[in-house]
Amino acid sequence: MNRDKDTEYLSKLQDYYADWKNIPSYARLCEIFGIASKSWVKAILTRLGDADFIERTPDGAWIPTRQFFARPLAESSVQAGMPVSVTATQGDFFIIDEMLIDTPSKTTLITVKGDSMIDAGIHDGDVAVVEKRMTANIGDIVVAIVDDDFTLKTLDRENGEFILRPANPAYPVIRPQGTLEIFGVLTGLVRKYRR
Amino acid sequence: MNRDKDTEYLSKLQDYYADWKNIPSYARLCEIFGIASKSWVKAILTRLGDADFIERTPDGAWIPTRQFFARPLAESSVQAGMPVSVTATQGDFFIIDEMLIDTPSKTTLITVKGDSMIDAGIHDGDVAVVEKRMTANIGDIVVAIVDDDFTLKTLDRENGEFILRPANPAYPVIRPQGTLEIFGVLTGLVRKYRR
DNA sequence: TTGACAACAGAACGATCGTTCTTTATATTG
């Protein structure tokens, strides 16, 4: 897929898909792409298919591939001056989910409540990506179960005992009596800004 | 949706969708459901729609809703009282992408350098999800182009002039001479913890 | 200036789609 326009068509398709999770009919794609012939739409989709952005189900329906969801990653040190083509900075494309989630079956998302970890850059309302497991290392940020409730704290050790240390001086260190039950380890963080 | 069979049909549909990310035609669903009449397939899908497992695009195509991916969080090894926070989504694919990216074509990921926004919970190495556009509102965190370099700051106004305010007292407020070039607006943030 | 190619437009067609309507079999309930 080297045609310039195809990149533009792909973008429009991606935007539609983000809204509707579905690749519509050729007729509808005519409107979306702003062209008038179904045959040309087919040519475009075929090329996008050859470039492995989309593929067909056994029933002939078009569906997106992994590549379809890949996003360009730029370093902030990139020189500006190129207005549109920052996308064109070659190389790094990646998928956010795959970056954050290594083992989907063991991973769960938990919305953070409160500001007890604010000094670690974890705010109220952030979504924590947590890998469920029972063991953790000192220094890990863990989701522990204290008083039948989830709490997100840094795991530390004091006088041979495990403690949970908040990242906010306004909160007390938690020193669990007896065993400390660990739900999982923080492996990622996601935040969405209001728009 | 209280019919027993519908639950069974739903799981067959979920299985197909897991494979192909697409809800096929009524004719194909006849085979999948193991029935012979399209009208009955329609009745089933209509009921699944009423129960909010699927919905229709403006084009009439069926697409899954959030409910469609919901999983009973039974296998949670914990008997915790009320883990309000566990988002039971655990859908099959790309939930984080979907959460953070509304318009893929205008969205770019930029790795954050430095700690000038640390008080806003944005750390060095975090990945900023940026929606490319030229205008922003006061209070938005924007990616601006200053001296041919990207910089992430809060947009503010001072004496009628736009300024870029860092979230770290160790850094100076940037008062651009002349025009301020905005690259995009921060819509999300992603962080990965070393493991 | 010509000819190749890219980028569409448009018509034509049979297959398939979703929809509606009618009919049938089995199970449940009063």
Added chain:
DNA sequence: CAATATAAAGAACGATCGTTCTGTTGTCAA
């Protein structure tokens, strides 16, 4: 036993679908 609900089957139909084939531009290099 009759009435009703559930769970389909099946036909019929017009709309829409994807596909193929043929034209029409505009561009650019030879």
